[in-house]
Amino acid sequence: MTDGEHRGGSTGFGLEHLPYGVFSPGRGSERRVGVRFGDGVVDVGALLDDDTFRQPTLNAFLAQGPPRWAEVRTRLHEALSDDRASRSLDHTRPIDDVTLHLPFAVGDYVDFYSSIEHATNLGRIMRPDSEPLLPNWRHLPVGYHGRSGTVVVSGTPITRPSGQTKAGDAAAPSFGPTRLLDIELEVGFVTGGSGNPLGEPIPVKQALDHIFGVVLVNDWSARDIQGWEYQPLGPFLGKSFATSISAWVTPLEALRPYFVDGPTQEPPVLPYLRAAEPRNLDLDLSVELTPTGGAHAYPVSRTTFRHLYWSMAQQLAHATANGATIRPGDLFASGTVSGSEPGTMGSFIELTWRGARPLDLADGSTRAFLEDGDTVTLRGSTPDGIIALGDVAGTIEPARY
């Protein structure tokens, strides 16, 4: 075992990974780009003497594109390997000594709905008397735009939002704190490179060249606000109060060995969505709930990303099929990732069937939806444990209004 592997290997943040983030070493100090290596954060601008990384976001680096991403990855790999560890150590700080920030300025944020199990579960819950999947679902990756300005980094407290809701039997809506605060376990990708000119779609076979890396995403959702507002133009305030992402962006390059075949798509998709196999990423995902106090963390869901119906390449090809442009720092999230078995769903509305079957926590309490003080942590890793995505944690603070 080399020093480099020793420093990084056991945590999911070894030489094989090298995810990028933004940190500041102390209170009030300037933000800069870092790479996570083991339990340390490497100051990339200092280590490589490169101003691209002496910046408060990753966006300048994202804009540089795949050849440059590969070059920097090679240089980091070399610098962090055992024979140079002493030099890199000068530029490494313990992760507990730094503050982590949102890693990139989010351009547009698109949220898909690409898990067939999730869409089916939601359809059964919302429209119990009809076909759970709407007619368009198997023909295109349904998606919509979310609010990019409220994408926040893991660890940011989540204030319980207030809004208009209307109970089915109420004469009129009322305003108050959401009673159905939920999570959505998602995997997002971040775009980079020179993008596409307005009017020029990105072909599905070239889509991965425009993707820099992936993050875990928690698309916090207020189901009662969403339920009242969403007809006919889709989710708005039920989602826009906050969306949490990992502090660390895992380069797609690090995940190349983990591409697997996706599920069969039936009926066959239109040509502009026909992707080469293997097209899916094999990632294990989980959700953990820690009630106030933090004494116990309860696993509430364990699922996989490998069966996602619509792949990242298909999502990006679809999102640009009308000629819409992408920019460095656009975020595209998968939508809730769910399995079909109990305990494999990525939201409480599914796990508890809209509250009808609350989860029993081992301390004797139950959860239908989130309570104030609850902390939710999303985790993800390759099945071999070699790469751990940056986790996404958030604690619910009481409503203020």
Add this chain to the structure above:
Amino acid sequence: MTDGEHRGGSTGFGLEHLPYGVFSPGRGSERRVGVRFGDGVVDVGALLDDDTFRQPTLNAFLAQGPPRWAEVRTRLHEALSDDRASRSLDHTRPIDDVTLHLPFAVGDYVDFYSSIEHATNLGRIMRPDSEPLLPNWRHLPVGYHGRSGTVVVSGTPITRPSGQTKAGDAAAPSFGPTRLLDIELEVGFVTGGSGNPLGEPIPVKQALDHIFGVVLVNDWSARDIQGWEYQPLGPFLGKSFATSISAWVTPLEALRPYFVDGPTQEPPVLPYLRAAEPRNLDLDLSVELTPTGGAHAYPVSRTTFRHLYWSMAQQLAHATANGATIRPGDLFASGTVSGSEPGTMGSFIELTWRGARPLDLADGSTRAFLEDGDTVTLRGSTPDGIIALGDVAGTIEPARY
């Protein structure tokens, strides 16, 4: 008549107006902030010797907030008044000699649905057998997020988008150029100042303090793509290919004399949406169609903004009621502005009742939806003609795929 009034007065761009934009004086020259005055563009950074305006977008100025906006407006007013006209002329270029750019970097783009006439028309067209307004419509300003990265400046060519569509009687969807390319005549507002902390709504009575100014908006729409994709998460590719805005942002300050009472809201709205009167802007709006060649421009719609059901202050209070933040440069558009009389609707789907009643142009041709080569121009002004919003023009180019 003073020199200043003479230079600006007759065009809707006199001393009373002074809208901001971004221009470059020649090919390849740097972008900077300008103020439109008559048929000239004043280089604000040069005139005031202020680096805030030596920037490629208005965002730095937007961030500075209302006291600073008022101060600069006063200084510009003084500098452009007759006794100083000779000095300001040194920094003024004829508008035909400059290139105009997108005036601000758009943060998030939200599109509302705030005209009761438009929502009613759409309901009648889309769901002829049920109540045209959905149950939530009179209780909250329905809205959704659009794509900020494809907001473009007036004059940008619009490529006819392709996408998935499915005719009602078709067995499966197909991919191809939209056949139902449409406009949406809208008025948008641009936010500025220090914004709100995450979790803190902006009260309706303070909302106008966060608004810098207004622009005309053409929210281009592909109705067939939209119709197939929009269930259950709302519009996506049917809208995201392009949204055009004015090159000139009219300061809200210039429009203060044009606030009028809004329509009665029945049932009464919840307290967080109760705005003081007068709350609406009195603006005349129109749409003009110029077929290929440009020999004739046909007026196709003439309407007013003064009856909009949900006001700008209500829109902003609602959009932040869940604690969502705003940033300088966020764009909030009204949704299509329509009247109830023939010829007062802000979209072709309404004007032609989804193509059932094509418009007769005076040259003998007809229009149900837009054809390649058509140019659409939106115009707006105060009823007295003193202030003309920057117009929004776009020409349809043939589909490329």
